[in-house]
Structures are given as C-alpha cells and as structure tokens.
Amino acid sequence: MGTIQRRRGAGFAMDSKMGTRRDLEGAGRRKPAFAGVRERTQCRFCRRGIKYVDYKDVETLQKLLTNRGKIYSRKRSGNCAGCQRKAKKAIKRARYMALLPFTT
Numbered sequence: 387m388g389t390i391q392r393r394r395g396a397g398f399a400m401d402s403k404m405g406t407r408r409d410l411e412g413a414g415r416r417k418p419a420f421a422g423v424r425e426r427t428q429c430r431f432c433r434r435g436i437k438y439v440d441y442k443d444v445e446t447l448q449k450l451l452t453n454r455g456k457i458y459s460r461k462r463s464g465n466c467a468g469c470q471r472k473a474k475k476a477i478k479r480a481r482y483m484a485l486l487p488f489t490t
C-alpha cells in the first residue's frame with residue numbers, strides 16, 4: 387500500500403573521501419596508572435612475609451606471567467628486587483617441572 391520510495395544506489399555517491407585525516411595527536415597518551423596513589427610500600431611477597439617463593443605455588447606465580455607465559459617486569463608486577471629475583475627462579479623451576487609454560 388502507500389507509495390514506495392525507490393532508492394537506487396543512494397549512498398554510493400556519498401562524499402566519503404577521508405584523505406589524510408589526522409586524528410588528534412597525543413590524545414591517546416597512556417593514562418598514568420594509579421597516579422598519586424603510590425603508597426603501596428611492599429611487594430606482594432614482602433607483604434606476606436614470604437622468604438622463599440615456592441615453585442609449586444602455581445597460582446601465585448601465574449599472577450606474575452602474561453597469558454603468553456612471559457614474566458611481568460618488576461614495574462608491572464610491583465615486586466621488589468629481591469622478590470622478583472626469587473620469583474624469577476621459582477617461575478623457571480616451575481617451567482622446568484612443566485607447571486608453567488615456556489614462552490615461545
């Protein structure tokens with residue numbers, strides 16, 4: 387019923403030439419993660435008073451890995467130097483025991 391509007395090829399002729407359009411530069415700057423809140427004094431292992439990072443504790447170690455099996459940097463994981471070293475050893479042991487993946 388009613389009138390049928392026929393549209394033929396409408397939209398193709400749209401002036402959609404973007405050319406070299408520059409999006410706002412610098413707008414995508416990385417957000418400062420937790421800016422101002424730098425009060426976490428201790429790393430996760432120091433807080434728990436762990437002296438030895440167990441390689442069998444896969445759940446803990448997995449938090450220090452990317453999903454590809456790489457170890458997070460100290461900055462990323464928030465570990466202190468000593469604990470990062472212990473964690474590194476534990477992760478490598480766990481890899482050797484096939485508890486964690488090697489990175490390819």
Ligand SMILES: [Zn+2]
Pocket residue numbers: 428429430431432433465466467468469470
């Ligand atoms: Zn620590």
